[in-house]
Amino acid sequence: MSDSVITSAGRLTLSSPDAFLASIPHMIGFPPEDSIVIVGLAPDHTGAGSTVRVTQRFDRPPAGIAGDEARQLAAQAAEPMIRSGSIEVIIAVFADQYPEPDRELPDAALVDALITALDDGGVGIRDALYTDGTSRWSYGCDNPSCCPPTGRVISEKVRTLVAAEFALAGSAMVDSREVLAAEVAPADAAARAQVADCVRAAEQARDDALAAPGTSHTTDRPTRAREDWREQSITQIAALTSGEPASPQEFARVAVGLGDIRVRDTVLWDLMQPSADPPAAIAGLTNVVRHAPDGHVAPAATVLAICHWTSGDGARANAALQRADDDNPDYSLAALVRTSLSAGLPPQSWRDALADLTRDTCRHGEPPRTPQPAAGPVVASPHRRASIAASQPGLAL
Numbered sequence: 001m002s003d004s005v006i007t008s009a010g011r012l013t014l015s016s017p018d019a020f021l022a023s024i025p026h027m028i029g030f031p032p033e034d035s036i037v038i039v040g041l042a043p044d045h046t047g048a049g050s051t052v053r054v055t056q057r058f059d060r061p062p063a064g065i066a067g068d069e070a071r072q073l074a075a076q077a078a079e080p081m082i083r084s085g086s087i088e089v090i091i092a093v094f095a096d097q098y099p100e101p102d103r104e105l106p107d108a109a110l111v112d113a114l115i116t117a118l119d120d121g122g123v124g125i126r127d128a129l130y131t132d133g134t135s136r137w138s139y140g141c142d143n144p145s146c147c148p149p150t151g152r153v154i155s156e157k158v159r160t161l162v163a164a165e166f167a168l169a170g171s172a173m174v175d176s177r178e179v180l181a182a183e184v185a186p187a188d189a190a191a192r193a194q195v196a197d198c199v200r201a202a203e204q205a206r207d208d209a210l211a212a213p214g215t216s217h218t219t220d221r222p223t224r225a226r227e228d229w230r231e232q233s234i235t236q237i238a239a240l241t242s243g244e245p246a247s248p249q250e251f252a253r254v255a256v257g258l259g260d261i262r263v264r265d266t267v268l269w270d271l272m273q274p275s276a277d278p279p280a281a282i283a284g285l286t287n288v289v290r291h292a293p294d295g296h297v298a299p300a301a302t303v304l305a306i307c308h309w310t311s312g313d314g315a316r317a318n319a320a321l322q323r324a325d326d327d328n329p330d331y332s333l334a335a336l337v338r339t340s341l342s343a344g345l346p347p348q349s350w351r352d353a354l355a356d357l358t359r360d361t362c363r364h365g366e367p368p369r370t371p372q373p374a375a376g377p378v379v380a381s382p383h384r385r386a387s388i389a390a391s392q393p394g395l396a397l
Contacts, residue, residue, distance in 0.1 A: 013049075017138075018158040021131050024092060026166040027055045029315030030174050032094040034060045036107070038077060038114070040086025040344065041126065054084040054344040055314070060095065066109040074113035080344025081123050088124035091115075091139075098132050101149035105130045111139050180319040184301065187290040191248075196293035198252030205229065206256055230266075230363075233257030237267050243280035246287065254284075255292040258299035264333075265362040271307060272354050278311050289323055297327035302334040309337070310347045317341060 014020050020039075025031040027039070037057045041050040061073060081089050091114055093107050105111075107130075115125050128139035135151030166173070174180055186192060212225035236253050240246050246254075257263045271281055285304040289297055305320035318341065324334040340349065 014162075016158065017127065017129055017136055018152075018155045019162055020090060020127075021092060021129060021136055021154060022159040022162040023166070024055075024094075026162065026171050026173050027052070028057050029172075029180060029313060030176050032057055033096075033176075035094045036060055036077070036110070036114075037092045037094065038081060039090045039092070040081040040084050040123070041088050041090070042084075042086055050088070053086045053346060054080055056080050056344065060093070060107060061110065063106075065107075070110045070113040071117070074110065074117040077114060078117035078121055078123070080342065081118060082121035084344035084346065086123055086344075088126045089118060090126050091128040093128075093130045094133070095130070096132055098135075099130065099137060099151070105137055105139055108139060177315075177319075180315055181322070183316070184286060184289050184304070184320055184323045192291055192293055194248045195251050195255075195291045198249045199256060199293055199296060201249075202252045202256040206260070230257075230260060230263050233260065233263045234266050234270075237263070238270065240284040240288070241267070241271065241281035242277055243284070246284065248291070251288050251291045254288050255296040255300055258288075258303060259296065262363060264299055264303065266359065268303060268306060269354060269357065269359050269362040271303070272310065272351055278307055282307050282311070289320065294327060298324040298331040298334060301327065302331060302337060305334070305337055306350060309341065310350055312347060314341060 014023055024037050024039075028037065035057050036059075037055065039055050040053040042053040043049070044051040056077065058077060061069075065073070091111060093105075093111065095106055097106055099105050111128050115128065118125060125140070130137045130139065131154065132151075135153050137151045138147045141147040163173075174183075206229060209223075209225040209229035212223040233253065234257070236250060237257055240250060240254050258267065270276065271278075282304065285300055285307060288300040289304055292300060301320045301324035305317040305324065308314070308317035308320060317337075321334055321338050321341070324331055325338075328334075
């Protein structure tokens with residue numbers, strides 16, 4: 001893999017190991033610590049270069065992992081790369097350990113297992129790198145002229161350039177994973193209690209609509225009262241996701257409204273349209289997730305996760321999914337979205353799944369079909385991945 005350049009189209013082209021390693025914190029949303037990152041690549045639209053298809057991060061396993069344990073973890077980590085259609089990958093190991101010049105690099109056995117698992121799946125290896133945060137080494141090169149045993153210092157000029165370009169593109173990196181979790185953490189108890197009081201009133205309005213005379217439980221034909229309640233809920237959620245200020249009463253109505261599948265799926269369809277305002281939707285839904293009382297978080301958190309995912313922010317999508325799981329481990333849409341992220345499906349797959357559905361179908365008929373990964377062997381992982389992050393759109397290598 002000469003220095004980073006910015007194309008006229010505003011795409012960040014990374015043509016050196018320094019630029020690649022400097023870009024990783026921006027791609028996953030936070031600086032990786034004791035992490036292994038795998039970036040899947042596919043041909044770009046010109047066919048002359050490569051573009052990022054998917055980025056995966058997981059914790060480094062305990063020191064000394066080898067044999068069957070290393071092969072099992074490697075097979076699990078290789079699956080998203082294979083399923084995403086990546087034709088080659090770059091592996092990067094992040095740690096704070098300075099390698100001893102006369103010994104193999106840390107995690108060499110696991111990196112070897114990863115290379116084997118990826119090769120078995122038809123995915124090539126462009127490079128495999130190790131960094132202690134200051135310098136870099138290559139697992140595949142022992143030529144001292146380009147890869148000296150003492151490593152090569154990562155250029156601060158390149159770090160600064162990469163950071164500036166990601167900032168210009170609107171990519172916000174935080175200090176750690178904990179900061180991402182804090183973005184969707186529950187608000188203070190008094191604020192949530194105020195919304196909880198409003199939720200009871202919103203639930204009563206919903207229940208009154210669902211119990212209105214004329215509902216047929218055998219045909220599930222909604223009454224006018226139910227339909228009016230759903231339309232009102234969709235309108236209220238649209239106002240919140242377009243950036244309008246919201247009160248505790250409105251947070252409550254949105255949380256309760258998204259608990260209705262017809263409302264939720266219509267909102268998801270609307271949020272995928274060109275007229276939607278993703279940053280405003282994310283800001284509004286984040287407030288709902290933080291203020292909703294227990295038992296009413298999962299629907300809003302899942303919709304928020306989808307907004308993050310389709311905006312190219314897999315790290316925040318996973319943080320929102322964790323909030324959904326904490327609130328309701330059995331919420332099926334959250335589980336399906338997590339499966340899609342874990343399988344390395346690109347954000348476009350969600351939009352593709354909605355492409356054949358009309359708004360009326362979402363409003364009155366079947367829910368949106370979450371994209372499913374292709375059938376393949378399920379390999380248990382001894383280490384749960386903390387984040388599988390979708391790549392930033394337009395990042396090329």
